[in-house]
Amino acid sequence: MPVTRKKSPADADTPAADATKATVATKAAKDGKARSKPAKPAASRGVVTSENKLAKLGLHTDMDLVLHLPLRYEDETTVMSIHDASLRGLQMVQVEGHVSACDIQYRPRRQLVVTVADDSGQLVMRFLNFYGSQAKQLAEGTRVRVRGELRHGFFGAEMVHPQYKVVLEGAPLPDALTPVYPAGEGLSQAYLRKAIANALTRIDLHDTLPASLLNSLKLNNFEEAVRLLHNPPPQVDEHALAEKSHPAWIRMKFDELLAQQLSLKRAQEARRAKSARALPVTGSVTEGLLKLLPFSLTDAQQRVLEEIRSDLRQSFPMQRLLQGDVGSGKTVVAALAAAQAIDSGFQAVLMAPTEILAEQHFRKIAAWMEPLQIGVAWLSGSQKKKEKTESLAHIESGAARLVIGTHALIQDTVQFDNLGLVIVDEQHRFGVGQRLALRNKSLKPGMATPPGSAAQAQQQTVPHQLMMSATPIPRTLAMTYYADLEVSVIDQLPPGRSPIVTRVIDQNRREEVIERVHAAALEGKQIYWVCPLIEESEALQLQTATDTHATLSAALPGLNIGLVHGRLKPVEKQIVMEGFSRGAIHVLVATTVIEVGVDVPNASLMVIEHSERFGLSQLHQLRGRVGRGSAASVCLLLYQGPLGGTAKQRLMTMRETTDGFEIARRDLDIRGPGEFLGARQSGEAMLRFADLATDQWLIEPAQEAAQMLLHNAPEIVDRHLARWLAGREDFLRV
Numbered sequence: 001m002p003v004t005r006k007k008s009p010a011d012a013d014t015p016a017a018d019a020t021k022a023t024v025a026t027k028a029a030k031d032g033k034a035r036s037k038p039a040k041p042a043a044s045r046g047v048v049t050s051e052n053k054l055a056k057l058g059l060h061t062d063m064d065l066v067l068h069l070p071l072r073y074e075d076e077t078t079v080m081s082i083h084d085a086s087l088r089g090l091q092m093v094q095v096e097g098h099v100s101a102c103d104i105q106y107r108p109r110r111q112l113v114v115t116v117a118d119d120s121g122q123l124v125m126r127f128l129n130f131y132g133s134q135a136k137q138l139a140e141g142t143r144v145r146v147r148g149e150l151r152h153g154f155f156g157a158e159m160v161h162p163q164y165k166v167v168l169e170g171a172p173l174p175d176a177l178t179p180v181y182p183a184g185e186g187l188s189q190a191y192l193r194k195a196i197a198n199a200l201t202r203i204d205l206h207d208t209l210p211a212s213l214l215n216s217l218k219l220n221n222f223e224e225a226v227r228l229l230h231n232p233p234p235q236v237d238e239h240a241l242a243e244k245s246h247p248a249w250i251r252m253k254f255d256e257l258l259a260q261q262l263s264l265k266r267a268q269e270a271r272r273a274k275s276a277r278a279l280p281v282t283g284s285v286t287e288g289l290l291k292l293l294p295f296s297l298t299d300a301q302q303r304v305l306e307e308i309r310s311d312l313r314q315s316f317p318m319q320r321l322l323q324g325d326v327g328s329g330k331t332v333v334a335a336l337a338a339a340q341a342i343d344s345g346f347q348a349v350l351m352a353p354t355e356i357l358a359e360q361h362f363r364k365i366a367a368w369m370e371p372l373q374i375g376v377a378w379l380s381g382s383q384k385k386k387e388k389t390e391s392l393a394h395i396e397s398g399a400a401r402l403v404i405g406t407h408a409l410i411q412d413t414v415q416f417d418n419l420g421l422v423i424v425d426e427q428h429r430f431g432v433g434q435r436l437a438l439r440n441k442s443l444k445p446g447m448a449t450p451p452g453s454a455a456q457a458q459q460q461t462v463p464h465q466l467m468m469s470a471t472p473i474p475r476t477l478a479m480t481y482y483a484d485l486e487v488s489v490i491d492q493l494p495p496g497r498s499p500i501v502t503r504v505i506d507q508n509r510r511e512e513v514i515e516r517v518h519a520a521a522l523e524g525k526q527i528y529w530v531c532p533l534i535e536e537s538e539a540l541q542l543q544t545a546t547d548t549h550a551t552l553s554a555a556l557p558g559l560n561i562g563l564v565h566g567r568l569k570p571v572e573k574q575i576v577m578e579g580f581s582r583g584a585i586h587v588l589v590a591t592t593v594i595e596v597g598v599d600v601p602n603a604s605l606m607v608i609e610h611s612e613r614f615g616l617s618q619l620h621q622l623r624g625r626v627g628r629g630s631a632a633s634v635c636l637l638l639y640q641g642p643l644g645g646t647a648k649q650r651l652m653t654m655r656e657t658t659d660g661f662e663i664a665r666r667d668l669d670i671r672g673p674g675e676f677l678g679a680r681q682s683g684e685a686m687l688r689f690a691d692l693a694t695d696q697w698l699i700e701p702a703q704e705a706a707q708m709l710l711h712n713a714p715e716i717v718d719r720h721l722a723r724w725l726a727g728r729e730d731f732l733r734v
């Protein structure tokens, strides 16, 4: 088999015009500027250039380009004879020969038909969509290198729409696989390749990490890894490259995870360098509250409360994530944390993502606090003006020691007297900005300065922060994404809960389910009936809820059926929820507004219609609305078949387990970390190469290396972060 291989300069096949543009694109980087802005003048004129397109991909500097790694590779390093290629079956092959005929044919449809021949045979290239210039370019006698799948058509060997290149006789072949990069619309591979190749000639790629670390972890050298990934030699293990398990990929993933750990740990250090008011007192409010509770804390609640308490005693801000499965009793822990802030002479605020949830916290916690003569203020967007003005005045004067509300708490008009503790429930439902806005409602001037400390007076004093989440995050994810936070887990449910039995039932059996609801109501149980999620249309979802309410009311005339959905006025919602809490409403038809936090312990049957449309963690949250009391609870997941693969997996998982951490782990497997974490911590912004599904094993070494470097070699940390994070400061959340 005649295989030719000749050496070539890296850019042998790149159009000269592209080469010039690429030089312009990276000129500023060449001049030593950290972030070039080559596209600005053109962009401001609204001209779309390749430089703009690079910028759109986030590629501004040489290092950005160098870390823009290939998606896959094409092998253009060998050329086969046409005869040999025709024996290969349907495989990508590359051949080279002269054009012996070039015609435009009109039957069966217009097409350009080009015959290419070498010493061993000939093949036909067919182009159904082509430019006139192509026919000229491929004139008889032209030498071409052609790459595509060769098949045997009616007229012999042919390739449809192959890639081809006009070459000179004896033109050298590339000596590396050709990288195919992620590219934006309209950005050619040739352009990207040239820009990256240029960057690679200029950039300093020496290793940031010490040899001892590389040796102990058996990691490749950085420069070698980078160059291999952009220009892999033909004998490389292509499978390992494709799977991203090649040592060169491992080095990139490790470095990326290390950068993530370093930046989060640095953020944590920066936070610890800030000052906060110590909240050390557990006095009459804490003790009074503990006495009032009709139960004693579980061991898990006690443990996490201790963790929070010791944080609050410090004079740097706590930033703790409190995780606990649905119904594990986070609210009372939050209330006790607030009690400590109040006992210490400061205000606390609790923000929840929905009005229903915030309202419920308010009712519950205010009922605990009021006998202790602690003023609790309520603040929400829908509040009447007069009421709101009153709340704002109480918050500002300090008469309200605890404030509970929704996003409305972030508004500028809200001014605290002496805020010491911020609690954010369902923290992942808020953006980073929103949470920071609440935290930055700093203490009043004068309060911010711990007495007698001039140096500290310069510092910003921030409140302590407790974030809560009922969506448990698997350990590996927490280790990577929350490396800057302290994490507490309530891993135990209050005693006396009987497990929820979950059944998956075909929608056709709805009548039977209605009967069951009837029977349960007659036994004194309360029921949630959750309407299908209709993501595309809120109006349609509302309609479905209203229809279901009408159908159930007609089918069960003896029962009081309530309806709650997002479009109800807050006061209407409140009336319905109160009716359900009191037991006056037997069946509550609801949209997903009840998903988080709603706590009616007497409710013990839940029906979820079209459960196949819900995500796993959403189903778990919904189901968590039952099983909160001592009665045995049942969750009926109605579905409309046939079920797709992942929908089936979700429903089976729900049937098999009620453990939130196990569900989270499976959800992570099904969805991947980006989606799992939602918009806030979407993996995209933080991890480009490492995949937490396959690269978990790298997290611990990265974490250990981060600790070691932060401790022993801060200059290496700076170098590593500069390389990996330049221009990506959003990475550094505090």
Ligand SMILES: Nc1ncnc2c1ncn2[C@@H]1O[C@H](COP(=O)(O)OP(=O)(O)OP(=O)(O)O)[C@@H](O)[C@H]1O
Residues within 6 Å of the ligand: 295, 296, 297, 298, 301, 324, 325, 326, 327, 328, 329, 330, 331, 332, 470, 494, 495, 596, 597, 598, 599, 601, 624, 628
């Ligand atoms: N130690 C305990 N013993 C008995 N009951 C408890 C205990 N702690 C909390 N509870 C009760 O358990 C129920 C659930 O508590 P809570 O609403 O705080 O849970 P949660 O963790 O916030 O759940 P979710 O995330 O689902 O809202 C409440 O009715 C609460 O009063």
